[in-house]
Amino acid sequence: MPTLNVYQDIKTFIANDILDGxxxxxxxxxxxxLELGVLNSMELMKLVDHIEQTYGVKVPGNSVxxxxxxxxxxxxxxxxxxxxxx
Numbered sequence: 001m002p003t004l005n006v007y008q009d010i011k012t013f014i015a016n017d018i019l020d021g022x023x024x025x026x027x028x029x030x031x032x033x034l035e036l037g038v039l040n041s042m043e044l045m046k047l048v049d050h051i052e053q054t055y056g057v058k059v060p061g062n063s064v065x066x067x068x069x070x071x072x073x074x075x076x077x078x079x080x081x082x083x084x085x086x
Contacts, residue, residue, distance in 0.1 A: 006055075007076045013050050014072070018043045029073040034066055044069060051075075057082040 007029060015027060018038065033039045039047065047069070048059045059082065068078040 003076060003080065006079050007072060009054065010047075010072050010075050010079070013047070014038065017050070018046065027072075029076070030071050032071055034070055039069060047075075051079055051082075055079055055083060 011027060011029075014033070015021065019027075031038075044064065048064060051057065052059055057079070063078070063082075067074065069075055
């Protein structure tokens with residue numbers, strides 16, 4: 001899946017399923033999701049499940065680290081890396 005489509009999918013998932021449509025202002029590729037508390041441990045597991053189901057990849061437990069989930073840009077890169085190793 002092209003980068004723009006992955007980015008848009010993750011942005012839409014976060015806006016609709018994690019924020020439940022709550023307005024976070026301008027959610028963009030560098031919005032600090034962990035720092036702002038958008039992603040907590042429960043929401044992170046929900047996102048990991050979405051990634052596995054949508055992209056047909058397995059997210060290793062040791063890959064669920066802040067660097068891979070700090071913002072939409074890092075999540076997009078992480079998904080692309082998983083797709084290359086699958």
